[in-house]
Amino acid sequence: MPRFAPSTHLETHEVFNQPSEFAGRNLYETDIAFREAARREGGDWLDAPLWALGAAAGSERVLELGEQANRFPPELTVFDRYGRRIDEARFHPAYHELMALAMEHRIHDIAWTTNQPGGHVGHLATLALFTQAEAGTMCPINMTYAAVPALRTQPDVTQPWLDKLLGGRYDAPLKPIAQKAGITIGMAMTEKQGGSDVRANSTRAYRLEGGGSRAYRLVGHKWFCSAPMSDGFLTLAYADKGLSCFLVPRITPDGERNGIHVMRLKDKLGNKSNASSEIEYHDAYAELLGEEGQGVKVIIDMVHHTRLGTIAGTLGIMRMALAQATHQVAGRRAFQKTLIDQPAMRAVIADLAVEYEAAVAIGMRVARAFDAADEQGRAFARLSVALGKYWLTKRNPNFVYECMECHGGVGYVEETPMPRLFRESPLNAIWEGSGNVIALDILRTLTREPAAREAYAAEIGEVRGADRRLDAAAEALMAGLKRAPAEAEARFAAERMALVLQGALLVKNAPSAVADAFCATRLGDEGGRSFGVLPAGADIDAIVARQHPET
Template sequence: MAVPTHTVTNQVPPLVAYDVYASDPALTEGVARHAAPERLDEITSELSELGRSAGSAQAQRWGEEANACSPVLRTHDRYGHRIDEVDFHPSWHRLLGHAVSAGLTTAWARPDGHLRRTAGFITWTQAEAGHGCPLSMTHAAVPALRAEPSLAAEWEPRLTSRTYEPELMAPGAKPGALFGMGMTEKQGGSDVRANTTRAEPLAEEGCYVLTGHKWFCSAPMSDGFLVLAQAPGGLTCFLLPRVLPDGTRNPFAIQRLKDKLGNRSNASSEVEFSGTWARRVGEEGRGVATIIEMVAATRLDCVSGSAALMRQAVAQATHHAAYREAFGGPLIDKPLMRNVLADLALESEAATTLALRLAAAYDADGEHERHLRRIAVPVAKYWVTKRCPAVAGEALECLGGNGYVEESGMPRLFRESPLNSIWEGSGNVQALDVLRAMQREPQALNAFLVEIGQARGADHRLDAAVKDLLTELGDLEGVEARARRVVERMAVVLQGSLLVRYAPAPVSDAFCASRLGGDWGTAFGTLPHTLDLAAVVDRARPVVE
């Protein structure tokens, strides 16, 4: 019923029916920069198709439904048999199936595979972030499995398949498979060497039975898991299938699903093993060294996932400000709002540019690239994931009260934003890993310095920041207590170097003036007013045709 007092005016149209990929210059230019020229047209077409899907009303509805209807644990069937299955809303399966069919688990099997996948991950998870967990685990399991060639030969074709099959069945009967991971236990947390889960060897070579628990087990509906357990020779990595080769269920008791702040569409669980069959991956006692390749790959996904969240937050904020009228004109034209939006856009572009550079380092895989990855991945994981909640919160405020309402989608972004800073090692773990890399692998630090040095002389503020960083790195007294400060400076200097080399002048100038030059306050929206902020905002705003 129409009511005379309820005429709807000055409300912003939804950001829908747009190409998430093509409307992001930082993303498209990064792909063009790092992709092989002969494959660029193919990659662009592939990512634009994914971008149109991600920006569709259908995908947005899937994301809303998957989060509104959280996973449900079913421990037993109607007759009392233990089944330990997790039920998901159909929209979760649609999101995950679309991602698998788009190749978001196939990076290891394609040329420019990591660049394609990282750009696709940033694009597609803007529709919904929670289902990125099994995508990430499945992708990251491949390099760990390669420590045991026979297992890799058996499982890698399933993990890199573009066929999504959600039903649990014998591995040999599945055209495609998903993987999860279980490392964390109650008593140890990040200290996995304190794990108490036991692995007892069987007569068959490489086979064991596990007994113990996992406090966090990711994606419990998966077909297989990489887990750590104490074998006779020490902490060891194992492949644990949910269904045994003969089709019977492996003992895998899901005790409960975690009730989390965000990431509601995704199931995280506590599980118990009791006589659970598993196969060894790598040598006994080398569990951390074996699984670290999986950890490194998922840490890059933490960077990419945070970049996706930031990009979607900035897209929503700039879109809103372009359509919302206040105080005599569009919000986007108001100097102070423009300052806030530009500041958010800088953080988003810096995160995307860094994520793509690291993805390209996986594809190139030369000596410099391997050493750079060793130190730059934890640096980026530390910093980009820390910036994500601040960006999501400020972007939400740009929508005012509307941003605080669930229908806007901003609360879901905000709840999701802290996750990646905790997943795969919190901030302290990342900072200490960077120190470990500098102390044990000096080639890694040298590769980092070579990388940032490629922009030498291009901006005096960057040059000064590099000089200050070298002074910081030259003083190792009390370095553990200063680790966060050191890693933060490494991150912003690396981002500054990349933006100076690759971004338009208004973007790199604003980044260096604020993040490196010290002309910046403690909140977003404190950029120097003399900068070309309109150009920065125009670049960040998604275009809806």
């Protein structure tokens, strides 16, 4: 029976007091805070592409594709039927359909191809919207977006790749890039013995005789290679002059499969649709980007941009969890009232909404900083993307859990999207630098880049005097930052900087009900240690109305 017309009459009882189906809504149109922030930080031009993607991502078809792509994860095929090595991950058709849709909506290149300001806001916003339907495909899409700055460091090598990436369409089959309608780019940096400490890598790069000045062969392993079916990978290896960055294609210039052996696919907690793998380089052909010994300098710009994607993915997970929770409690009654009208539940939804609006505010502002042309703006981007990634990803798992609890027992059942969202929720905190790495990066940026500290101070200073709790928190924070915090204080500094920045952005841009509740609970002493603890004076009705206007 079609999902849009389920039977409510069963042999023993009638099915009632259940919410309607969630699908068939525009995920952009129904998200007031997200829509306001995208227009404010990126420009009104974003309204049309985001509306179109919101309609697609919220459709019954695409939500079902997201479920299928995770129910039937990729499988590794090392050899073909004749015993020849192929090292391929095979995907369910839903995965390919989702990838094609993502590239059709330009998530991978909107930041680089638009002639409008706010291109990186466009990337963050489109990636966040798509994540609501499916998160795993956004890994290769985000890496493809983030690879552009690194590829541009060596245009004599990479121009054919850029020509296929920018404006490209999804083209899954393995073949030389000259024959493809579009390409995707992956990344392989970490190794077993080093993890985030890439200077502990052991993979070696040797000059390839007769291959040109930039041709090398790589020998070694990578503990994590995301999206191993990408057309090429940015990777790090040691050459004679030190750690260097290379572009490794899956097809060599002579048309052969490259010496990239996929050893296994990771059996992960979540993100099931995405093939994360362990690989080995067996004299794999590679081309040097930049100069020998400058690998970290070349690839760090890619990492900088992938971190923006971790913020976007977190926003998408938070929004879908909150939207599902709000939909559930608005469609259920208990004790003669709809759940959303019960004071305790209403406070939980309101507090979750405040958290989400603060996440949107910092995420969109960080993305706008990526378009900055001046040095202070770029310095703010380097600092704020780390602040946003650190804090939002730390908050996300408990946020999703609380949304799950709003469903009651059904939220713990795999037929609902909540378990998948919960499994996705820790990942962005680990990808592209886990908590300690990010917090220490923040301290290093504050120490080495005075322009970043000045840009941050200027940002929060714009609303000085507008809220006494924000003023007090900002004053205490800046006084503490005058001395260089010790490494053991890195997490404390990161958390307080993120909270103060969120507070400043909400006071500047959000409705007073939202900003006041945030400052009271996150910067003042009027909140609790779990969601749903709001001060008596909080305008809960105004906050909830932005998430569920019909109430």
